[in-house]
Amino acid sequence: MTYVLRGYFRSSASWRVRIALHLKGQPFEYVPVHLLRGGGEQHGEDHRRLNPMEQLPVLLVDGAPLTQSLAILEFLEERHPEPPLLPREPLARARARALAEVINSGIQPLQNLEVMQRLGATFGAERPAQLSWSRSYIARGLGALEALVAGSAGRCMVGDEVTFADLCLVPQLYNARRFAVDLDACPTLVAIESRLVTLPAFRAAHPDQQPDFEA
Ligand SMILES: N[C@@H](CCC(=O)N[C@@H](CS)C(=O)NCC(=O)O)C(=O)O
Structure with missing residues (x-):
């Protein structure tokens, strides 16, 4: 399974996903999307096709885009249960x-x-x-x-x-x-x-x- 994370260094939602990937020991390619340059690269056609909300992060899972950081965390938790990032109880x-x-x-x-x-x-x-x-x-x-x-x-x-x-x-x-x-x-x-x-x-x-x- 390959992961490409489209993020921005201080995007808090992207940051959540970076922490999860590192905790779970999953290598990923990081593709920066500048939120301010040229009016914001998140509004460009390339990015909008991946996330019509024109936001970060997007995690490409074997090329398939997944949006919404908490949904991404849930996916990573199910796909890579160790170490768990939710309590058992x-x-x-x-x-x-x-x-x-x-x-x-x-x-x-x-x-x-x-x-x-x-x-x-x-x-x-x-x-x-x-x-x-x-x-x-x-x-x-x-x-x-x-x-x-x-x-x-x-x-x-x-x-x-x-x-x-x-x-x-x-x-x-x-x-x-x-x-x-x-x-x-x-x-x-x-x-x-x-x-x-x-x-x-x-x-x-x-x-x-x-x-x-x-x-
Ligand atoms: N609920 C979304 C929030 C995404 C979000 O608001 N991302 C911000 C960066 S942290 C963004 O892309 N902002 C672009 C903009 O406001 O134009 C998630 O958790 O992924």
Whole structure:
């Protein structure tokens, strides 16, 4: 089975998939798609044919395109069960998915590039207003996550093993810092992150390790 990942170094959804591929020891070719250059390569015909949502990531599985990072994580989990990225016990398993969804559907879509660009183009929002919009949704979502993990966390967000939730957390906290969100209200999340980022798979998946990285 061959994997080609179309991603962008700081795309949080692409980053989740990179971590999973590294954790599961699956080699992959990385094809950078620049989200800003020339108005955004995700809007080009080549990419739109693979993902009509004009977003990243796309994982080509033996040439067949798969979109939506969490669906990709589920696919990788089924295809390469070791090491597991979901707990065995059903309630803990559902909790890991729920925490991942707080980020995947409760934070990321509200602060993504397309939304910020639309706030500017359609409503005339200047950059500070766009940033304030994103910051508020990130802070709200992370505040909820901090409260939720009080009932589930060990060394990771659910217990002591890495799950989908942790794969979503690390990129979202990176984004939070880019948007200057105050993380003092999220000590548990930051402590978990500090442990995760020492793992080799998380290090390899970091934006600054990607060939398209820009400082
Ligand atoms: N739910 C999607 C979200 C994909 C998404 O929003 N990707 C962003 C990068 S993290 C993107 O491609 N944005 C392009 C744009 O906003 O134009 C997933 O998890 O794959």
